[in-house]
Amino acid sequence: MKKQLLTILTLLVIVACKENSKSISEAKQDTEKTITYPSDVIPFMDEWKILLGDGTFSDSLVNFSKEDFFYVETKNETDWVVYKTPNSGITSRTSSNTRTELGQKKHWTPEIGGKLTGTLKVQHVSTSGDARVAASYSVVIGQIHSDEGHENEPLKIFYKKFPGHTQGSVFWNYEINTDGEDNSGRWDFSTAVWGYDMSVVGETPDTYPEEPKDGIALGEEFSYEINVYKGIMYLTFTSKGHETVKFTKNLLKSDFATRENIPDQIWSLYAAIGRDGIERNNAYAGELNYFKQGAYNQSNGKSPEDNIVWYTGSDTYNGDIAKQYANGSYAEVWFKETTVGEGTRPTE
Numbered sequence: 001m002k003k004q005l006l007t008i009l010t011l012l013v014i015v016a017c018k019e020n021s022k023s024i025s026e027a028k029q030d031t032e033k034t035i036t037y038p039s040d041v042i043p044f045m046d047e048w049k050i051l052l053g054d055g056t057f058s059d060s061l062v063n064f065s066k067e068d069f070f071y072v073e074t075k076n077e078t079d080w081v082v083y084k085t086p087n088s089g090i091t092s093r094t095s096s097n098t099r100t101e102l103g104q105k106k107h108w109t110p111e112i113g114g115k116l117t118g119t120l121k122v123q124h125v126s127t128s129g130d131a132r133v134a135a136s137y138s139v140v141i142g143q144i145h146s147d148e149g150h151e152n153e154p155l156k157i158f159y160k161k162f163p164g165h166t167q168g169s170v171f172w173n174y175e176i177n178t179d180g181e182d183n184s185g186r187w188d189f190s191t192a193v194w195g196y197d198m199s200v201v202g203e204t205p206d207t208y209p210e211e212p213k214d215g216i217a218l219g220e221e222f223s224y225e226i227n228v229y230k231g232i233m234y235l236t237f238t239s240k241g242h243e244t245v246k247f248t249k250n251l252l253k254s255d256f257a258t259r260e261n262i263p264d265q266i267w268s269l270y271a272a273i274g275r276d277g278i279e280r281n282n283a284y285a286g287e288l289n290y291f292k293q294g295a296y297n298q299s300n301g302k303s304p305e306d307n308i309v310w311y312t313g314s315d316t317y318n319g320d321i322a323k324q325y326a327n328g329s330y331a332e333v334w335f336k337e338t339t340v341g342e343g344t345r346p347t348e
Helices: 002-034 264-269 321-326
Strands: 048-051 070-075 078-086 099-104 114-124 138-146 155-160 167-175 188-194 222-229 232-238 245-250 289-297 330-341
Touching: 078 289, 078 321, 099 138, 114 138, 114 289, 138 222, 138 330, 155 222, 188 245, 188 264, 289 330
Parallel strands: none
Antiparallel strands: 048 099, 070 078, 078 099, 078 330, 099 289, 114 222, 114 330, 138 155, 138 289, 155 167, 167 188, 222 232, 232 245
16 A cells, blocks of 8 residues: 555656646746847848947847847837947957947949848937047948948948937948058048038037037937949938938949049048048949948047047946946947848839
8 A cells, every 4th residue: 555655656746747847848938939039120130240349249140139239129019129339349350449230241232232221219329528529429320331442331321419419410421432552541421411410520529519400319210221223322311300311322433533522521520630532433333342230339439639530539437338338338229120132223
């Protein structure tokens, strides 16, 4: 009898253990199902790689995220992919600025073309910097980058907001593809979309221009479309309550191939530091390019006395990322929709 009772008890223990193990497994599966990855929001993540502001790199973004840098936030039942990066961190080979930014795996020439769209809102830009420096308080939210020659950038789309202002500016920059082997004379020509272009700066490190009247606030949603078709770049910017703005730029033929063609903006912003080069006649023709999208923070903590226009004197707390996040020394951008694909014939 005792033997039978022992056998029954043993069987009950085994069954209970199995049921408990099954419950734990099911709970784990339920927890895993509740995680929403950026690839669940933006379904073409397999076409991208990413570099995060702490130096993390990944070229496999399906079911990939990283806390405090690249993850999903849900607000009012809408999922947003968050790109967050400090003023100071581990940067790429060609830049002094940190980024949590996608890089397109596929490359294309302007003649072949490509299209990138994004619907986003900028949640934060660095609250420290030197107001005299054009890149202070700004983040790049979309790019075309060359992967040949000087590896310059035919397009960077910026958002910038001065401290104390409610309205910020959206503008786009075209970087010349410098003629010859020396790229030290390169510069960006900046064009305003809403608010100011990049050349509007403060007179002292902590004085700011008048707040733009037609700008975009932090947290305000807007969209851009970059469409390169047969060598021409077509840009469209839209936002509720703002005028839709469109631009075109030829990527096969330079507008800046002689010193006489250098715009006045460049003489005031770049020439004093020796960046007054000219562009090769055929601009970016024949060069491999690719799209980038996310948060490319332009506030890297260095000083204008370094004699480089991009260095912004922002606070970096000796590179301590947690302290930077706690004290406003970071950029944060949320995207809810994006597409990438082939360039298309523009519509009227």
